Structure formats: structure tokens, C-alpha cells
Amino acid sequence: MKKILFLSAFLCVQIFVHAQFNVGGNAILQFPQGDFKNISKFGYGGNASVGYTFDQRIDLSFVYTNYWYGESIGEFKLNSKTVEAKFFFLNGITRPYIGCGVGLFTEIFEGDSFPRQTENNWGVEPKIGALFDSKVLKKLFIDASLSWLRDDLTGRGPNAINLSVGLKYMIDFKKGNM
Secondary structure (H helix, E strand, O other): OHHHHHHHHHHHHHHHHOEEEEEEEEEEEEEEOHHHHHOOOOEEEEEEEEEEEEOOOEEEEEEEEEEEEEOOOOEEEEEEEEEEEEEEOOOOOEEEEEEEEEEEEEEEEEOOOOOOEEEEEEEEEEEEEEEEEOOOOOOEEEEEEEEEEEOOOOOOOOEEEEEEEEEEEEEEOOOOOO
């Protein structure tokens, strides 16, 4: 039992020594595709994320996103709670990546003449992007990405292309790097 505890503690220390917490936020422009264009021609939104980067290559984050669409007959909103994984190809001041988020998407439609309607679906959001050194703070990066959002995996829900720009700050707990 002592060997298992020692081995577990050793592995945890190794993971934390080569990892960083990160926090971020992005502004999003959304361009609906397919049948979703009938509901809205354009959307905008924002997200907040908190994550963990392993050995500068793999990032695992929890992301909360809201999208808004103004319509004449009512108001349509979409929010998502996703787990997102990214793989970074390079380390340094420019870090290109591929990633994918999977999670719960909630569609909300409200109108003057009918009650609020909500629908929950599982969705996916693959993306490509890059982190760029902000040159303001040592661990502050500009995060720019292009993604494809698919709200309902059965093909009925919103489908859109997202253009996102924001900031990501890496919190490094290694001695001398904070």
C-alpha cells in the first residue's frame, strides 16, 4: 500500500511540475450555416475558460459560451458548457493548435406572443487556431481560432462557423516562473 501511495504522489508531482493552469476569455463572431441561416444571419458571443496544460502540448479546459441572435419575431440564444482538448504543435511565442470541444448546448427561444422554449442537445466544436505572445505580460497570449459548431449531433440543430479572438493567461507554478 505504501508503494502505491508513493508512486501516486510521485506521478502527481511529475504532472504538476510540467503543467500550467490557464484562464481565458474570447469574443466570438458567428456565421450560421445551412438551415440555421433561416433563424439568424449573424450571431455574436463570448466565452470564459479555465484549463490545465500538460507539458506545453496538451490543454484540457472547461469552457462556458453564450451566443446571442436578435430576431424580429423573438430572441434566440445559445449557450454551451463544453470540455475542450487542444494539441499544440510548437512551444514558444507562436503556438498553433488543433482542438475539439464536446458538451451540452442549450437553445433558448423567447417571443412576445409565446412562452420561453428551451432545448438541450449534445454538440461538438472542432477548431484550429494559434496562441500568439501578447508582449504585454510574460505568460499572456492572444488566442485566435476558427471553429465549426454543430449543436445537435442528429443534424437538426444550429450549425455555424465561429471566428474567435481573446486572451489566455498561463499560471505556472514552477519556481521563478510566476
